[in-house]
Amino acid sequence: MPRYFVQLEYKGSNYLGFQKQSNTKRTIQGHLEKALSKIANESIKTTCSGRTDSGVHATNQIIHFDTNSRRSIDSWVKGTNRYLPDDISVINLYKVHKDQHARFDAVKRSYKYLLKKSNNNTGLENEQCLLIRENINAAAMHKAGQHLVGEKDFSSFRASGCQSNSAMREIYEVSVKTKGPYIIFSIVGNAFLLNMIRIIIGTLLEVGKKKITVKQFKDIIAAKKRSEAGKTVSPNGLYFIGPEYNNFQYTKNTVLIDELD
Numbered sequence: 001m002p003r004y005f006v007q008l009e010y011k012g013s014n015y016l017g018f019q020k021q022s023n024t025k026r027t028i029q030g031h032l033e034k035a036l037s038k039i040a041n042e043s044i045k046t047t048c049s050g051r052t053d054s055g056v057h058a059t060n061q062i063i064h065f066d067t068n069s070r071r072s073i074d075s076w077v078k079g080t081n082r083y084l085p086d087d088i089s090v091i092n093l094y095k096v097h098k099d100q101h102a103r104f105d106a107v108k109r110s111y112k113y114l115l116k117k118s119n120n121n122t123g124l125e126n127e128q129c130l131l132i133r134e135n136i137n138a139a140a141m142h143k144a145g146q147h148l149v150g151e152k153d154f155s156s157f158r159a160s161g162c163q164s165n166s167a168m169r170e171i172y173e174v175s176v177k178t179k180g181p182y183i184i185f186s187i188v189g190n191a192f193l194l195n196m197i198r199i200i201i202g203t204l205l206e207v208g209k210k211k212i213t214v215k216q217f218k219d220i221i222a223a224k225k226r227s228e229a230g231k232t233v234s235p236n237g238l239y240f241i242g243p244e245y246n247n248f249q250y251t252k253n254t255v256l257i258d259e260l261d
Helices: 028-040 073-082 138-148 196-208 214-223 256-260
Strands: 003-010 057-066 088-096 106-117 130-132 150-153 168-179 182-189 238-245
Touching: 003 028, 028 057, 028 073, 028 088, 073 088, 106 196, 138 168, 138 182, 138 196, 138 214, 182 196, 196 214
Parallel strands: 057 238, 106 130
Antiparallel strands: 003 057, 003 088, 106 182, 106 238, 150 168, 168 182
């Protein structure tokens, strides 16, 4: 049966995460499978490259599905988008080898978190970034973030509801940059734990506000205790920038969060 990869973007504010749930229709996967099924004239099941939590956005989510339905790429894209809400959009669709897997073949996953320094409410950005009123030392956050790089036990940044068998993850790159009133946190890793990035941001902000030192941040990692880390920040500023594959290349969709970096 032919397999397809779908490149998807969405604003996660109105949804309870990517994964379909039995008690709600407010999921990205639920809407996508319903739309794809209408175009295919058969039931479609999808698998994503990385499940995003409630409220989290994505610029390049990759999912795969199998179908015997014959449609042109243009028909798949335009037809599916016709049945999707305005805040979910298919960017492109690719026919791939039947053994290629959106999740298991992903070797890296990239996320960004957007913060904005402002003393006023951000009417247009209230669901797209985290508003920070205090002065923040982004350089100190960047320095502390380098201690995340490598293969480590990230239990200190793991939510209590995480169902992963292991807290071991490998982080390849971390950066904290400023551009105007914005602070952009970027991280690349092989995979991430439940709420891991949001807890990291909450703890790095303690560094940026000079409430803890870079050394103390390093010690928090080594402690492997969730109680040692900072709070879990809002999902509003978190963006899944997308996965990387060795056996599949796609043109990444760029939006404001990428252009700020």
